[in-house]
Amino acid sequence: MTADTYAEAHPASEFLSGVRASIPVIVAAAPFGVLFGALAVENGFSASEAMLMSAAIFGGASQMVGIDLFGARVAPWLIVFSIFAVNFRHVLYSATIGRYIAHWTPLQRFVGFFFLVDPQFAEAEQRVEKGRSLGFAWYMGVALPLYVFWIAESGLGAVFGRLIPNTQALGLDFLLPIYFLGLVMSFRKRAxxxxxxxxxxxxxxxxxxxxxxxxxxxxxxxxxxxxxxxxAPKAFREKRP
Amino acid sequence: MSTIFWITLAGAVLTYLTRIGGHLVLSRFERIHPRVEAGLDAVPAAVLTTLVAPAAMEGGPAEVAALVTGVLIALAGGGMMPLFLSSAAVLILLRNIL
Structure with a gap:
């Protein structure tokens, strides 16, 4: 507990605590990032275009849908719309997390929301559930490693993707559902x-x-x-002044 | 500039709007109704479930066994890493022997 209090007061150690939280997420997302890079090349992307997409959109499932439709020669506007549709769930994340970051500056919000991907949201919610404050330093400590690794993995997959043996036998296509199941289970104490x-x-x-x-x-x-x-019981609670 | 560039750019702008949009809308209200509050508390489980459920329904014995393993480990008090690694091990094992 004292370590937590200490971390809240010092942005640098709070940042590092965020980095530690990001490690399991990076492990879980890594195969998916490499797979994205490999499939992007198969669908007509160059390695730098795959990395640009990872850097600009930073949303695994929507990127997969994007390259898949591009490979199928679907009209560009429909590809863009599909990316939007896949990411539409983030509206809910944004509304949910917004309640805990009243103390952030406007610039911190504009930057922070860019990184609001599924695991980022889940980590942030778990932190709030533990009764700890959602600081910008901690948040970016989680976000930046995820972001950098995600871009790097896309590049690795694009360049070395052909070397991946049998993705089916390695279970790569199903690691993400397993990871999301883990996240769902982590919220099981909620009303x-x-x-x-x-x-x-x-x-x-x-x-x-x-x-x-x-x-x-x-x-x-x-x-x-x-x-x-x-x-939920909370829904019936009288409004507090 | 290539088609890929413009698709990426437009996709990125719209994605960013989804990530900041919920907050921009909600921050216009001074007080959040308890029902909205309760609904937002349900967001993690509600959204993340939809990312698993269809995959589970489409999956064969190996996939289902992997997910069941994950649920059991979570219920036994296991954290994310034990859950993830055991489920993945079950998946890979069954896919290679079934």
Missing amino acids: MWLPVVGVSAFVSVVAYHTIGSPWHVSIGAVAGVLVGALF
Whole structure:
């Protein structure tokens, strides 16, 4: 506990504590980053274009969809729209995290929100859940290593992608769902967790088969959020002055 | 400039808007209603679940076994790394022997 208090007061050590939190995330995302680079080249990207996409968009799933559609020669505006659709869930992250960063300067917010990817959001939420403040130094300590490694992995995959033996046998395509499952489980102490997860899962699977990807993510998420909004004990609490 | 460049640029701008948009909208309100607050608390589980569920439904025995392993390890109190590594091990093992 004393170490935490100390960390809050010193931006440098808070930053380092963020870097430590980023390490497992980097391990989990690394195969995916390399895979993105390899697939980007297969779909007609150069190594530098793959790295530019990772640096500018910084959103794994949306980048995968982007290169896939580009390879299929889909109209550019539709590719851009699909990237937007895949990333639409970030609106919810942004609204959620916004509650804890009232003490950030406007510039810190403009910079910080750029890095609000799934694991960044999950790490930040877990930190808030532990009752600790969400400082800009800690946040960037998580974000910058993720960002730098993500770009580097895209480049590595683009250059050396052909050397990856059998991605199926290595399970690379399924590491991310496993990682996201781990994140879902880490929030299981929250109010209404099981109903939220159950409804999100059910609605997203139905939407996946009816409306189609990537909208199943936003639709399933909104369904789960509504369960929380309508039934969580907090929703019935009297407004405090 | 190439098509890829413009796709990347436009995709990046729209992605940034999704990452700051929720905050820009919500920060216009002085007080957040308890229901909105409760809904936002459900966001992590709600969104992240949708990234797993269809993959789980589409998956075969190896994929399902890997996810079940992950759930059991979490319920037994295991953290992210033990969960991730054990699930991945189960996945790779079953994919190579099934």
